[in-house]
Amino acid sequence: MTKKKAIEKTMKYNEMICGYVMPISDTSDYRVGHWDDIKAMLDEVTSSIGFKESRIVSTGLDVSTIHKRIVNNIYNDEIIICDVSSRNPNVMFELGMRIAFDKPVVIIKDNVTQYCFDSGTIEHIEYPKDMRYSEIEKFKVSLKQKIEKTIEHHKSNPDDSPILHSFGSFSVVKPNIPEMSETDEFRSELQEIKSLLFNSLREKDASSLSEARWIRERLPKHRFGSNDDDIIAKVSSVSGIRIESIDDDTVYIRASSPARIRELVRQFG
Structure with a gap:
């Protein structure tokens, strides 16, 4: 062509x-x-x-x-x-x-x-x-x-x-x-915007509620090693687990459920 x-x-x-x-x-x-x-x-x-x-x-x-x-x-x-x-x-x-x-x-x-x-x-x-x-x-x-x-x-x-x-x-x-009138078109477009906004807010609320339900836990750092990069890799390998911070002795995590914490402990002692 x-x-x-x-x-x-x-x-x-x-x-x-x-x-x-x-x-x-x-x-x-x-x-x-x-x-x-x-x-x-x-x-x-x-x-x-x-x-x-x-x-x-x-x-x-x-x-x-x-x-x-x-x-x-x-x-x-x-x-x-x-x-x-x-x-x-x-x-x-x-x-x-x-x-x-x-x-x-x-x-x-x-x-x-x-x-x-x-x-x-x-x-x-x-x-x-x-x-x-x-x-x-x-x-x-x-x-x-x-x-x-x-x-x-x-x-x-x-x-x-x-x-x-x-x-x-x-x-x-x-x-x-x-054909749809200009009024119909305007009402339809306005309703679509309202629907998109409502869905966005609902998803945000659901995400916030889900976050609030996550469990905070502290675990001894030595279980996962001494190198922060290795610790992050190991802890993050378990789904439903997030690291909040690491200090000299402790790893602070958030977990979506107690089962996720048990899985982390099972894998890394």
């Missing part, structure tokens, strides 16, 4: 929004923060493509405007990436809307989630649930290629059905999707 064509291609993507339809809250059978990691991975791929914006379609959490925003985003976003892993009901419902609108969508899932009967005929790109680095790197390459091919095909063949042809012959009726 020539430099000129590459710039022209990037400029096209610079005018587009890529929406994510995916779980947001932590899910059973998935480690804490899994979906944040998935979103970060998607951000990395979409950023490399050069989209104007990439975000979850449900951005904006005001109860009175969330449905307007979601429907508007699902309908208007040039491309949607949908992660059906864990078969989240909200995700499947939003995917159904995008399919009904017959607009470009790329479906992804982890390698543990089974295919859904209704959407199994549509191509899914799989990634490893355990987020193995080498496999994730391969997945990101495949995802980027799929997104670009999907958009280019739709731009070149705007009348070609991207999804519904998989289910038979349909005549898609263009729905009347009302």
Whole structure:
């Protein structure tokens, strides 16, 4: 690809929004923060493509405007990436809307989630649930290629059905999707800011409470050696243990539980 064509291609993507339809809250059978990691991975791929914006379609959490925003985003976003892993009901419902609108969508899932009967005929790109680095790197390459091919095909063949042809012959009726008013947009953005602030404060409070529950303990320094660097290395090797200070005879620590102290003593006498 020539430099000129590459710039022209990037400029096209610079005018587009890529929406994510995916779980947001932590899910059973998935480690804490899994979906944040998935979103970060998607951000990395979409950023490399050069989209104007990439975000979850449900951005904006005001109860009175969330449905307007979601429907508007699902309908208007040039491309949607949908992660059906864990078969989240909200995700499947939003995917159904995008399919009904017959607009470009790329479906992804982890390698543990089974295919859904209704959407199994549509191509899914799989990634490893355990987020193995080498496999994730391969997945990101495949995802980027799929997104670009999907958009280019739709731009070149705007009348070609991207999804519904998989289910038979349909005549898609263009729905009347009302645009969000400036008031709705403002309320939604304000609510999102409030939600982010609330979550930040809640995490800070939880961290402070957790810190307050840690146990302070003093241990003889000679148990761990005479060199401070060695002492720090040994004590820090036990999870849930932090060194507060060291003097001539004593190591002052904080432990997340009595079991962590017992483990430290067991290892180093």
